[in-house]
């Protein structure tokens with residue numbers, strides 16, 4: 001098998017025991033028998049360990065860690081984050097409602113998003129959420145309007161577009177000037193210059209979210225440097241910096257990513273030297289990304305010439321990242337291959353009628369793999385279930401949360417009836 005040293009991805013929470021893949025103390029085989037496939041399987045303790053890693057990395061400054069709900073909005077997972085005293089970063093009225101249902105205190109909710117509707121802004125203001133990350137001047141006028149209506153100050157952070165490039169997929173770079181996100185510094189200076197016209201919308205800081213799956217610290221350091229320069233130029237002292245999220249995770253055992261503890265130290269010392277009162281972070285992928293796998297079963301092994309296709313029961317509607325971004329997911333058999341078993345290369349594909357419907361290409365699998373065998377696509381906690389759909393009228397998988405030897409369904413498998421609910 002290609003993938004050795006799985007600890008880089010799984011940190012010991014998923015491992016082979018007695019020849020079969022386990023999540024914590026629970027066998028995947030048993031989970032497949034109990035819940036069928038495809039199923040998303042989460043490790044509760046891995047999730048908690050990621051939360052505690054990021055908390056301790058930033059404990060030197062006043063940091064509000066707001067879990068980015070878009071990464072995975074499962075209500076039970078949100079409740080875990082809330083119990084861990086995280087806040088929530090939301091980008092829509094739906095996410096805001098989800099965060100409130102999960103019990104996040106409004107004072108720990110931050111609202112970003114390039115196209116907030118007036119009704120979403122009003123809902124956020126009426127619930128007295130902590131702040132809005134503002135994307136343009138008209139949005140400030142709406143915030144002023146609803147601040148006046150509800151008689152409350154609305155904290156606003158201007159989302160800056162600092163034209164910073166990243167080594168990540170171009171769909172998730174959000175800080176280049178050609179993207180739709182943020183306000184450039186010329187416009188930001190103008191807005192701050194006439195901020196006196198707002199009585200309720202109070203500009204107190206900047207939002208800097210750069211993009212996603214960022215594997216180096218340099219872009220963050222560069223962003224902070226640019227903000228410092230900008231503050232000096234316009235003589236503005238932001239009280240808040242919301243650095244956004246984007247902290248990368250290893251998708252394969254070869255991936256090098258940010259060391260969160262060193263990263264926390266460098267950012268904290270800059271925050272202190274800039275006299276910032278409050279740092280906000282919006283991690284999504286870092287917290288959930290590697291804490292789940294998509295468990296799937298081989299339906300057919302199709303051999304044609306040189307090529308082998310494993311046709312599995314999970315598809316692009318369940319996990320769209322490979323089709324959308326060409327993303328790599330580590331794919332492993334549930335039955336541990338013996339050292340003596342030769343491996344072959346195969347494309348792991350779903351039943352959807354699109355050539356782009358694949359989970360992995362040229363994946364090393366045991367040569368004797370056959371119909372009925374189980375596989376997992378790892379790295380499936382973030383932007384996986386939350387981006388799933390019913391394409392090809394396929395009901396979406398269930399989600400199972402494992403805690404040691406225990407497991408619970410945290411979202412039921414959709415039924416065929418569910419598919420038509422909104423239509424009849």
Ligand SMILES: Cc1ncc(COP(=O)(O)O)c(C=O)c1O
Nearest residue numbers: 068209212245246282283284285
């Ligand atoms: C504004 C904002 N904050 C936070 C995030 C979370 O990013 P990640 O999951 O990479 O940490 C995103 C994701 O795109 C975002 O748009």
